[in-house]
Amino acid sequence: MKTPFVTRDQLEAIAAQYPTPFHIYDEAGIRENARRLRQAFSWNPGYREYFAVKATPTPAILKILKEEGCGCDCSSLAELTMAQRCGVTGENIMFSSNNTPAEEFQMAHQLGAIINLDDLTLVDYLAQSIGTVPETICCRYNPGGVFTLAQTREGFQVMDNPGDAKYGMTRPQIAQAFTRLAELGAKHFGIHAFLASNTLSNDYYPALARILFQLAVELHAETGVHISFINLSGGIGVPYRPDQTPNDIAVIGEGVRRAYEEILVPAGMDDVALYTELGRFMLAPYGHLVTRVTHEKHIYKEYIGVDACACNLMRPAMYGAYHHITVMGKETAPCDHKYDVVGGLCENNDKFAVDRMLPKIDVGDLLVIHDTGAHGHAMGYNYNGKLRSAELLLKTDGSVELIRRAETLEDYFATVVW
Template identity: 50%
Template sequence: MPISAELSNRLAGSLEEIVEHFGTPFHLYDEKGIRENGEALIRAFEEVESFREYFAVKALPNPTIMKIMQDLGFGFDCSSIAELLLSRQIGASGEQIMFTSNNTSAAEFAVAEADGGCVLNLDDISLIDKVPRMPELICFRYNPGERRSGNSIIGNPIEAKYGVAHDQLLEAYQKAMQRGARRFGLHTMLASNELNHAYMVETARMLLDRVVSLSEKLGIQFEFINIGGGLGIPYRPQEKPLDIVSMGREIADLFRSFKAHHGYAPKLFLESGRYITGPYGVLITRAINRKEIYRTYVGVDSCMSSLMRPGMYGAYHHISVLGKQGEQETVDVVGSLCENNDKFAVQRPLPAIQDGDILIIHDAGAHGHAMGFNYNGKTRPKELLLRSDGSVDLIRREETIDDIFTTLNFEPDRFIPG
């Protein structure tokens, strides 16, 4: 959806100067919006006795952004060695980190265990025997299969590669207990960019029901449930935002009822990424070419390597042109990759764009820079943070050709079998 009127006004007054100073393209994030949104999430779940957000590092893996999350009291949801290391470099440790990976390697298990460990969330029953040393606290990612539906991004749970199957879950906890686990959590992640709050409430209900069943059979209590991420943002202007207030209130009711029946309630964890930062980031790019053939194409100085969601998912990102409104024309906004899906917009009505115009691509604050790549030798752009006081900090420099060539500088190594 379009960025907030407040952010739009702030950018209108300073974006040309920012572009002149830093050059295009760049990702820019709004500190004020991110902080206020994080605080609103906390308020939405204040009726749940023990709530914690674990920011999904994969959405925006930048230490400066992660420190803002730390200020808000958030932990970190990690799924790779790099994300674990980033979290620890800013001071997170132990149960401030949840590690959820799939097809987990021995190297990943080793890093997960090091430096104070983390909350280990296993994706597969076969991984139990591969954990070098079973931690006291263990969690499993639950895949309910045909019992729930997913959406177009994660897909039908039956077809998804994630999670422990319904009929494996009891055995998974039994095997973990045999290896020494004594504290327990339960996790799931069924959808991505979900805008229906009732779906997320039902996910919480499903996990609480699983907790009751498993607790009775295993003679244990669960310390927490984690209903995953998947909280959506309205990318299209006509879409309604997720009703986070109703979601928090209805989930709090579930927890109160659980406590009334069982004498305790587990903690509630979320692992949102997109919901926290997505609406508070933009990709700024400049028009550099106009091509008139069977369609009108506006070429810009960034490409799909800076924001691949439109090419990968057919996703919509709102676009505005700095200082221009009024009469519109229908164009494709494209980059320079040798791929025909290198398009930020397809047949989109936009104000008439000329070379040099500055385009603002909205809702790029999550899974934008993080999903970048180097096809065609393209380099990923810099990242900037618009501070609450109006100043702008460089928080990641742009890549260079030398960066891309670094892995071609190595000591020769030839092996002759036999």
């Protein structure tokens, strides 16, 4: 069972000031989770988390994470600008992008960010764009093929297909890139890779670490370059369904430590720092989309209409993703009614739930849609002229702060040339 981090009375008071729909984030939960992550990797002196800004590009959130020692993983000009305005600069920024324009490389270099190159052709393109290559540089690796992990506690296999992904370099290309970058003046090298998304397995990160640690040993032997860090990227998932078991970050950190000591230490590479760039794991459970029931419809199915729509949370419409729903004030009532919970877009996939068993829902009820703290508001859009909702922060003292106001019609028309 999933329990909201706010009560019905709290939400009614909040909604009286900030009308639904809105996204709300739990500051206490975010801080506690960031501290658990740091503790899990505290055995590695150079460890740093680079929060994936794309997951929740909200300055108030970035500032909280900065206070907890996190940097920013950026992939665009806007994200670089946001990090800078939040006081995150220098090597506290990892710039990982693809099909990158020259101006974005230039800004990343001006900020002193660590640049992560996605393709071999970008080596010389970077040098031409900024007039040099930085002394510290990173390259993204794609091993190709299919990545399969041993069976997990949930009884399924984690599988993804790096060979179909547009990201990263082949094994020969990353060796060639390191050699060329060294010729151009680079002195400290990093390796980055991402093999699977939203994994509910404590084994994924250690398995990825072993692949990258072995690659680092081989590349050091082949090219002679100094590999100073390895970025394990993201992929640690969250339990969207109430019957799923969450990952144990302490167990994950210990598994990575064992791989480090078995592979890197014997190779004399015990000075390698480890980086992560988590988004979903850092934020998803600590955000709710709060929406109010506006209509009931009784035709071939039972529909509950709410004032939010896919423009506020795209994942169910885009991926068929499951997000748990709590009917506030009816948390202990029997789930004996089957509903589709829908928004108001002119698209039939604008559904937050399909054939979901829930308590009896009435017009005026508040619904909490769980696990929207990452890839929620961030993926919002304006189809049908829908306006993006406000973002609120439930602070550690129990007060609520507006951290992004809701859009207005004036915002929607602001870029129009009449």
